[in-house]
Amino acid sequence: xxxxxxxxxxVPRAAVVADPDAARLAxxxxxxxxxxxxxxxxxxxxxxAALLQDGKPAVIIADASLLPAxxxxxxxxxxxxxxxxxxxxxxxxxxxxxxxxxxAPRELVHRASALIDLVARRNASRQRAEALxxxxxxxxxxxxxxxxxxxxxxxxxxxxxxxxxxxxxLLATFEDxxxxxxxxxxxxxxxxxxxxxxxxxxxxxxxxxDLLWAGAETMSTDAPETDDPPAEGARTGEGGGTxxxxxxxxxxxxxxxxxxNSSLGIIWIAMRDRRRQWSxxxxxxxxxxxxxxxxxxxxxxxxxxxxQVVKQLxxxxxxxTDFLATVNHELRTPLxxxxxxxxxxxxxxxxxxxxxxxxxxxxxxxxTERLRSLIEDMLSVSRxxxxxxxxxxxxxxxxQTLDLVAAALRPLAKLQNVTIExxxxxxxxxxxxxxxxxxxxxxxxxxxxxxxxxxxGRIEVGSESHAAEDGTRWATVSVADTGIGISSDExxxxxxxxxxxxxxxxxxxxxxxxxxxxxxxxxxxxxGKIDVASTLGAGTTVTVSLPLDADxxxxx
Numbered sequence: 001x002x003x004x005x006x007x008x009x010x011v012p013r014a015a016v017v018a019d020p021d022a023a024r025l026a027x028x029x030x031x032x033x034x035x036x037x038x039x040x041x042x043x044x045x046x047x048x049a050a051l052l053q054d055g056k057p058a059v060i061i062a063d064a065s066l067l068p069a070x071x072x073x074x075x076x077x078x079x080x081x082x083x084x085x086x087x088x089x090x091x092x093x094x095x096x097x098x099x100x101x102x103x104a105p106r107e108l109v110h111r112a113s114a115l116i117d118l119v120a121r122r123n124a125s126r127q128r129a130e131a132l133x134x135x136x137x138x139x140x141x142x143x144x145x146x147x148x149x150x151x152x153x154x155x156x157x158x159x160x161x162x163x164x165x166x167x168x169x170l171l172a173t174f175e176d177x178x179x180x181x182x183x184x185x186x187x188x189x190x191x192x193x194x195x196x197x198x199x200x201x202x203x204x205x206x207x208x209x210d211l212l213w214a215g216a217e218t219m220s221t222d223a224p225e226t227d228d229p230p231a232e233g234a235r236t237g238e239g240g241g242t243x244x245x246x247x248x249x250x251x252x253x254x255x256x257x258x259x260x261n262s263s264l265g266i267i268w269i270a271m272r273d274r275r276r277q278w279s280x281x282x283x284x285x286x287x288x289x290x291x292x293x294x295x296x297x298x299x300x301x302x303x304x305x306x307x308q309v310v311k312q313l314x315x316x317x318x319x320x321t322d323f324l325a326t327v328n329h330e331l332r333t334p335l336x337x338x339x340x341x342x343x344x345x346x347x348x349x350x351x352x353x354x355x356x357x358x359x360x361x362x363x364x365x366x367x368t369e370r371l372r373s374l375i376e377d378m379l380s381v382s383r384x385x386x387x388x389x390x391x392x393x394x395x396x397x398x399x400q401t402l403d404l405v406a407a408a409l410r411p412l413a414k415l416q417n418v419t420i421e422x423x424x425x426x427x428x429x430x431x432x433x434x435x436x437x438x439x440x441x442x443x444x445x446x447x448x449x450x451x452x453x454x455x456x457g458r459i460e461v462g463s464e465s466h467a468a469e470d471g472t473r474w475a476t477v478s479v480a481d482t483g484i485g486i487s488s489d490e491x492x493x494x495x496x497x498x499x500x501x502x503x504x505x506x507x508x509x510x511x512x513x514x515x516x517x518x519x520x521x522x523x524x525x526x527x528g529k530i531d532v533a534s535t536l537g538a539g540t541t542v543t544v545s546l547p548l549d550a551d552x553x554x555x556x
Contacts, residue, residue: 007038007039007040011038011058012058013036013037013038013058013116014037014038014039014040014055014057014058015032015037015038015039015040015057015058015059015060015061015112016039016040016041016042016048016051016052016057016059016060016061016062016074017029017032017039017040017041017042017061017062018041018042018043018044018047018048018051018060018061018062018063018066019041019043019061019062019063019066019079020043020044020063020065020066021063022043024101024102025041025043027102027105028061028103028105028108029041030105031105031106031108031109032061032108032109032112035109035113037109037112040057044066045066048062048066052074056073056074057074058074058075058116059074059075059076059077059112059115059116060074060075060076060077061077061079061108061112062076062077062078062079063078063079063101064078064079064080064081064084064087065087075096075097075115075116075118075119076095076096076097077096077097077098077099077111077112077115078095078097078098078099079098079099079100079101079102079103080098080099080100080101081100081101082100096115096118096119097111097115099111129281132163132281132282132285133285135159135162135163136159136163136285136286136288136289138159139155139156139159139160139163139289140288140289140292142155142159143155143156143289143292143293143296144292144296146296146300147299147300147303147304148300149179149180149182149296149297149300149301149304150182150184152293152296152297152300153171153173153182153183153184153293153297154184154186156169156171156184156267156289156290156293157169157170157171157184157185157186157267158186159289160186160267160269160286160289161186161187161188161269164269164276164282165188166186166188166269166270166271167187167188167191167270167271167272168185168186168187168188168191168193168194168268168269168270168272169185169186169267169268169269169270170183170184170185170186170194170199170267170268170270171183171184171185171257171265171266171267171268171293172184172201172205172265172266173257173264173265173297174205174206174209174263174264174265176262176264178259178264178298178301179264179265179294179297179298179301180297180300180301180304182297191272194270198250198270199252199268199270205266206263206266208254208256208266209254209256209257209258209263209265209266210256210262210263212254212255212256212263212266213256213258213262213263216287218253218254218255218256218278218283218286218287219253219254220251220252220253220254220276220277220278221250221251221252221253221254250270250271250272250273251270251271251274251275251276252268252269252270252271253268253269253270253276253278253286254266254267254268255267255268255269255286255287255290256290257290257293257294257297258294259294259295259298264294264297264298265294265297267286267290267293269286331375335368335371335372335375338368339365339368339369339372342361342364342365342368345361346358346361346365366412366415369412376440391434391437391525392434392435392436393432393433393434394432394433394434394435395430395431395432396430396431396432396433396435396438397428397429397430398425398428398429398430398431398463398475398477398546399424399425399428399429399463400428401435401438401439401442402422402425402442402461402463402477403422404439405439405442405443405446406420406422406446406461408443409443409446409447409450412447412450413450413459416450416453416455417455417456418450418453418455418456418457418458418459419457419458419459420446420450420459420461421458421459421460421461422461422462423460423461423462423463425463427465429463429465429475429548430548431475431546431547431548433526433546434522434526437522437525437526438522438526440518440519440522441519441522441523441544442461442477442479442544444515444516444518444519445479445519445542445544446459446461446479447515448515448516448542449479449480449481449483449540449542452481452483452484452540453481453482453483453484453539454483454484457481457482457483458481458482459479459480459481459482460478460479460480460481461477461478461479461480462477462478462480463475463476463477463478464476465548472547472549473547473548473549474545474546474547474548475545475546475547475548476543476544476545476546477543477544477546478541478542478543478544479541479542479544480539480540480541480542481539481540481541482538482539483539483540484536484537485534485535485536485537485538485539485540486532486534486536486540487536488536491532491534494516494532495516495517495520495530495532496517516532523544523546526546526547527546527547528544528545528546528547529544529545530542530543530544530545531543
């Protein structure tokens with residue numbers, strides 16, 4: 001049964017004494033009370049279990065016969081009869097210490113006090129370890145949150161300095177293709193930076209880091225007055241004293257940064273005029289953060305290198321574009337003069353040319369027109385995706401645009417004995433578009449159809465307006481021919497720059513493979529869509545859909 005007036009088990013020196021022997025129970029309780037303990041007692045397992053439901057005492061002194069009733073995290077001092085083999089051979093879990101019974105009062109008080117202090121120290125150490133892990137977790141999180149190598153190094157030295165209350169922390173990387181060469185320092189508030197020569201640098205630091213990295217070790221050095229042994233996993237300087245190059249007034253820890261088989265850098269944690277012993281848990285956490293730092297530095301260096309390559313490629317692309325634009329301008333100027341003079345010669349009535357010469361001039365005109373088209377395509381490619389401000393949106397009548405394109409290309413179609421038919425548009429829709437570029441879209445599509453349609457073929461241009469399921473309104477234009485068609489294996493590639501179908505190559509049909517790529521780009525810039533359907537040997541149909549809603553066109 002429990003005592004008549006139990007104490008509060010939450011007080012600092014609360015003790016529960018449980019013993020079926022009433023005389024021994026009273027004697028032990030009295031000795032503890034005289035030593036300043038607040039004692040609650042029980043004589044059986046049920047009473048002990050009931051007491052422990054009220055809280056966790058600072059210590060439990062219990063007879064071995066009551067073991068089944070002890071189910072608590074409180075420290076337990078077990079009283080054992082040395083003449084009872086059953087009690088001495090038992091190895092119960094959760095028991096912190098044992099004492100022979102009947103215990104001497106002074107020894108009982110001493111052992112109970114020592115057990116309380118031991119558990120308190122262990123709890124404090126566990127709490128410090130948890131706080132340390134949390135602080136260094138934040139350091140690792142800061143390291144992972146940036147791709148700037150200098151920021152990574154700054155986070156590490158500042159995190160180590162504040163966490164371990166160091167005086168100085170230094171991180172330095174070595175000359176290595178995997179990481180940039182950086183140095184970061186942290187000094188405790190109010191302290192001057194470390195003077196030169198206090199910590200090893202250059203080749204000496206590199207040798208130290210390589211040695212430690214090879215052994216997965218750290219190196220701690222103390223000021224001369226200490227003779228405490230280093231923690232496991234740490235090595236001292238040569239001869240047990242300070243490492244070469246270190247001032248005797250500093251206690252330091254050297255931690256290598258590495259990856260693979262070699263080190264990348266080193267971290268120095270220094271305390272001025274005081275020694276510092278490092279626990280195994282501290283060293284393990286420091287090495288973990290150093291590993292995160294190494295990974296972050298390597299990744300940031302790779303990203304920086306990739307960004308540099310991208311920047312160089314962008315500069316190269318701009319130079320190429322500028323070159324193309326310049327060449328196009330220089331080509332168009334003389335070509336314009338050539339075409340003007342050809343027109344004058346063909347239209348001259350004062351000195352008409354012979355039919356033979358006129359036929360040759362027609363060939364020159366066609367090839368000049370082809371050259372002009374190629375130059376326009378190159379100019380479009382050079383501007384592709386660079387400057388949308390070159391587009392000028394105005395209301396454009398779609399049917400009128402199609403009629404203009406067909407009229408301009410009928411002479412070319414007539415030369416190849418191909419018919420162009422434009423279906424009448426009942427309601428000519430008005431769309432918001434760049435008129436010049438829109439004409440280029442349909443000029444490219446119709447001229448392509450002419451080029452790939454054999455003599456006697458037919459090209460039909462039709463258009464219609466419709467509403468989509470989402471309520472948006474669209475104008476759809478289709479250009480269908482009876483040409484050589486495109487195979488199903490190649491149709492997905494027709495919008496790729498410089499791509500030409502195999503039958504076009506084998507048939508020696510001229511072209512650069514830029515027309516459809518440029519056409520798709522213009523259509524997409526207008527917020528539209530373009531699709532191709534084709535049957536090899538039977539013809540091709542290209543369908544362009546453009547939004548009729550002005551707001552949608554402006555947004556795109």
